Amino acid sequence: MTEYAVRTQTDLKRLIRAAGACDDTIAECVKSIGVDAVVHAVMREVLDRTDLRGCPAAEVLFRLHGGAPPQSQGSDVVIRVADDGTVALATMSTASVTATVAQSLPEVVRSVFGPRGSASTATRVLQWTAESSPETFGRPDPAFETVRRLLDSIDRSYHASLAELCVRSGSDKWGVHQYPQHYERHFQTVRDRPLTILEIGVGGYDNPRRGGESLRMWKRYFPRAAVYGIDIIDKSSLSESRMTILRADQADPVDLARVLEITGPLDIIIDDGSHVSAHVIATFALLFPALRSGGMYVIEDLQTSYWPHFGGKAGVYDDMETSVGFLKAMVDGLNHAEIDNRAQASTDACVKGMHFYHNLAFLEKGENRDEGAPSWLRGL
Ligand SMILES: C[S@@+](CC[C@H](N)C(=O)[O-])C[C@H]1O[C@@H](n2cnc3c(N)ncnc32)[C@H](O)[C@@H]1O
Numbered sequence: 001m002t003e004y005a006v007r008t009q010t011d012l013k014r015l016i017r018a019a020g021a022c023d024d025t026i027a028e029c030v031k032s033i034g035v036d037a038v039v040h041a042v043m044r045e046v047l048d049r050t051d052l053r054g055c056p057a058a059e060v061l062f063r064l065h066g067g068a069p070p071q072s073q074g075s076d077v078v079i080r081v082a083d084d085g086t087v088a089l090a091t092m093s094t095a096s097v098t099a100t101v102a103q104s105l106p107e108v109v110r111s112v113f114g115p116r117g118s119a120s121t122a123t124r125v126l127q128w129t130a131e132s133s134p135e136t137f138g139r140p141d142p143a144f145e146t147v148r149r150l151l152d153s154i155d156r157s158y159h160a161s162l163a164e165l166c167v168r169s170g171s172d173k174w175g176v177h178q179y180p181q182h183y184e185r186h187f188q189t190v191r192d193r194p195l196t197i198l199e200i201g202v203g204g205y206d207n208p209r210r211g212g213e214s215l216r217m218w219k220r221y222f223p224r225a226a227v228y229g230i231d232i233i234d235k236s237s238l239s240e241s242r243m244t245i246l247r248a249d250q251a252d253p254v255d256l257a258r259v260l261e262i263t264g265p266l267d268i269i270i271d272d273g274s275h276v277s278a279h280v281i282a283t284f285a286l287l288f289p290a291l292r293s294g295g296m297y298v299i300e301d302l303q304t305s306y307w308p309h310f311g312g313k314a315g316v317y318d319d320m321e322t323s324v325g326f327l328k329a330m331v332d333g334l335n336h337a338e339i340d341n342r343a344q345a346s347t348d349a350c351v352k353g354m355h356f357y358h359n360l361a362f363l364e365k366g367e368n369r370d371e372g373a374p375s376w377l378r379g380l
Contacts, residue, residue, distance in 0.1 A: 190267075197270070212235065212245065270300065
């Protein structure tokens with residue numbers, strides 16, 4: 001079987017942006033990328049999203065056509081779920097197809113990659129292969145469940161909560177930590193935007209074949225995002241569509257410059273890397289300028305700021321060389337317009353908000369240039 005793929009992340013980004021537009025725009029984008037490549041990229045995404053554990057074996061033929069009849073520019077793809085739970089994408093159907101799903105490709109592209117609320121099933125026709133009989137009537141075929149889960153992944157891109165995705169992906173952000181509740185509070189309103197996200201720290205430490213749990217969680221939580229991860233260990237072989245892993249040391253300015261050349265401007269940055277205070281501070285200085293206005297910079301595991309073996313300081317709470325001390329000084333920066341004779345910091349005018357939780361901080365980038373109180377009120 002030949003597996004087609006959208007050739008570059010750039011094509012996928014184009015498709016995701018087009019998915020927010022009308023059918024004609026989506027159809028034009030599909031044409032320029034190639035129908036087969038788009039069909040396989042979309043169905044690969046559907047498979048990445050679907051939890052098929054425990055599902056009965058089934059073979060589902062998707063006939064994705066160009067739109068209203070005459071149904072031009074179509075492509076068939078088959079999803080095979082085997083008894084042992086393995087899943088494959090194929091281009092040819094066999095005699096044992098359980099169900100056939102016919103739907104317009106632009107509608108499927110919009111449902112899978114479009115903004116929240118844009119999914120629809122207007123053009124969908126579902127046909128079961130097995131003939132109904134008096135014996136089987138009223139006794140649902142076990143394979144119905146497999147088909148339901150696949151179709152749910154198309155129709156309900158925004159259904160799962162971050163905590164659910166966190167547990168499903170195996171990230172320690174929920175359970176060991178309690179981070180998803182805070183992430184969801186800040187991220188749910190931008191969940192359907194075509195964001196560029198970078199997480200420092202892929203997980204799995206020295207093993208190049210392990211990690212990627214939180215990146216998969218972000219990919220699933222943000223169905224329209226391009227997700228990048230960096231790690232000091234080369235874990236690039238774990239890359240998937242919409243999820244690119246690069247080797248980089250967060251403490252090395254040359255590595256980070258190379259990463260930014262690839263990612264371009266960022267909407268969300270999450271530092272879950274070494275947690276060494278000096279690295280956290282240096283990484284912030286290098287990456288914060290690449291964050292777009294309105295973007296969010298998140299630092300996890302701030303408890304290490306109090307631990308000397310992570311370069312933190314025990315019993316010292318406002319030392320600028322510790323991550324928490326560094327962040328506390330930024331709180332003064334939020335109020336810089338009210339403070340006389342303060343040495344200006346480069347972040348004063350562009351950090352608009354800060355939110356602190358247990359071991360976790362969110363820094364919101366934006367204009368912080370409001371005027372201070374008048375001198376008569378300040379007693380000057
Ligand atoms: C806590 S794990 C990341 C967990 C992952 N983000 C998750 O939530 O599933 C930390 C990762 O940071 C990586 N790391 C350690 N030092 C680093 C550095 N200087 N630069 C980049 N990555 C580093 C480690 O190899 C490890 O895989």
